[in-house]
Amino acid sequence: MEPSSILVIYVTRIGDTMLVTPAVRALAQAWPKARIDFFGSRTSAAVFRHLPFVSRVGVLTKKRIRFKGWLQRKSYDLALVYGFDGDGPFVEYALRVSRQVIAFKQRKESLNQKLLASIDKTTIRCSNSVDYLFSLIAPLGIPKAGLHLSYVISESERQWAVARLAALRDGGAGPIVGLQIASFPTKGYRDWPVENFVELCRRIRSEHPKAHFLILGGKREWKRTRALHVSLSGCSTHYAGRLSLRQTAALMGQLDLYIGVDTGPTHIMGALHRPMVALYHPSSPSRALAPLEHPCCHVVDHPLADRGATEHTPMAGITVDAVWEKVRAALSGEFPPPLVTPWTP
Structure with missing residues (x-):
C-alpha cells in the first residue's frame, strides 16, 4: 500500500494537536510523494x-x-481519524471521502467493521503521549521520523516578533523570559500558585537585574495574569488575551527562556527548541507529556508524580526552590540530555 493522498483528522486542543505532529511527519517520510491534508479545529489548523x-x-x-x-x-x-467523537461523525465523514480509514475503536460496531483498522485505546501500552498517538499509524508498518514535535514560525511572523521586542532589546533588557502561568479552565489543577511565580521572578531579577517578563496566556486567565503583572510592575509586559495563538508562538521563538505549566503553549515551545522550564502536575507527569528530543529543556515534576496523586493534589507541592534550581541552570546554559523514549511500530 502506497497512498498518493492522505487525510488526517484531529479536532482537539493545542497540546494534543502538537503531540500528533511526529506521527504525521512519519507519514510524510514514508510516502514523500503523497499529498497530506490536515483537518481539525480552528486551533488545530493554526x-x-x-x-x-x-x-x-x-x-x-x-x-x-x-x-x-x-x-x-x-x-x-x-x-x-484521531480522537474519539462519541457517535462518530468524523469517522463517518472520513469513510465518505477516503477509500480506506484507520481510527480509534468507535462506539458503533457498524463503523468499526468499515475501517481498515480500529485501534482499541484500552490495549495501548506506552510511556509517552507521542508514542500513544503513533499507535494509530502502527498498522501501516512505517518507521518513525523522530519523536520531536513540529511547529513552524513563518518569516513574516518572526519579523513581527523581532520588531515587537526591539524596544526592550535596544533598551538593554535581558534575559527576556516568557511566563505561561495557567492551563486551560478544565485543567486548572495544573496551575502553579501566582505568588510562587512572583517569588521566582524576584529571584531571577536578583541575579539578572535587567530581566524582563512577557506574561502569556488567554483571556480566561486575565485575573491571574493581571495579578502577576501588577506584582512585577516595571519589569513585565502583559500579553495574555491580547495576541493570537500564532503571534504568541512567534514571540516565544524570540525568548531567552520560557517557564510554563503543562498546557498548549508549553507544547508549542517544546517544538521550538528554545530554552524552557516546564512544570508538571503529578496526575500528568513529564514522562507522559514532556517534549522528546528537545536539546534545552528542564522539567520539574511534582514530588508525588507516579505515587497515587489525584487531580486534587495541589501544584503548590512544587516548591519555588525546585523551580529556581532549574531556571538558574537554564539561564547558565546548562541542560540535561534530551528525553527520548523508544517506539517500535
Missing part, C-alpha cells in the same frame, strides 16, 4: 499552518461535518 510536510490545512466542526462529503468522489486513498 498549529499545522506552514508545516512543510502538509499540503493543505482545513477546519472541521461536528455541527457542519454531517453535511460534507456526500456529493464528492472519494478523494483520498487513506484517512486517519
Whole structure:
C-alpha cells in the first residue's frame, strides 16, 4: 500500500494537536510523494499552518461535518481519524471521502467493521503521549521520523516578533523570559500558585537585574495574569488575551527562556527548541507529556508524580526552590540530555 493522498483528522486542543505532529511527519517520510491534508479545529489548523510536510490545512466542526462529503468522489486513498467523537461523525465523514480509514475503536460496531483498522485505546501500552498517538499509524508498518514535535514560525511572523521586542532589546533588557502561568479552565489543577511565580521572578531579577517578563496566556486567565503583572510592575509586559495563538508562538521563538505549566503553549515551545522550564502536575507527569528530543529543556515534576496523586493534589507541592534550581541552570546554559523514549511500530 502506497497512498498518493492522505487525510488526517484531529479536532482537539493545542497540546494534543502538537503531540500528533511526529506521527504525521512519519507519514510524510514514508510516502514523500503523497499529498497530506490536515483537518481539525480552528486551533488545530493554526498549529499545522506552514508545516512543510502538509499540503493543505482545513477546519472541521461536528455541527457542519454531517453535511460534507456526500456529493464528492472519494478523494483520498487513506484517512486517519484521531480522537474519539462519541457517535462518530468524523469517522463517518472520513469513510465518505477516503477509500480506506484507520481510527480509534468507535462506539458503533457498524463503523468499526468499515475501517481498515480500529485501534482499541484500552490495549495501548506506552510511556509517552507521542508514542500513544503513533499507535494509530502502527498498522501501516512505517518507521518513525523522530519523536520531536513540529511547529513552524513563518518569516513574516518572526519579523513581527523581532520588531515587537526591539524596544526592550535596544533598551538593554535581558534575559527576556516568557511566563505561561495557567492551563486551560478544565485543567486548572495544573496551575502553579501566582505568588510562587512572583517569588521566582524576584529571584531571577536578583541575579539578572535587567530581566524582563512577557506574561502569556488567554483571556480566561486575565485575573491571574493581571495579578502577576501588577506584582512585577516595571519589569513585565502583559500579553495574555491580547495576541493570537500564532503571534504568541512567534514571540516565544524570540525568548531567552520560557517557564510554563503543562498546557498548549508549553507544547508549542517544546517544538521550538528554545530554552524552557516546564512544570508538571503529578496526575500528568513529564514522562507522559514532556517534549522528546528537545536539546534545552528542564522539567520539574511534582514530588508525588507516579505515587497515587489525584487531580486534587495541589501544584503548590512544587516548591519555588525546585523551580529556581532549574531556571538558574537554564539561564547558565546548562541542560540535561534530551528525553527520548523508544517506539517500535
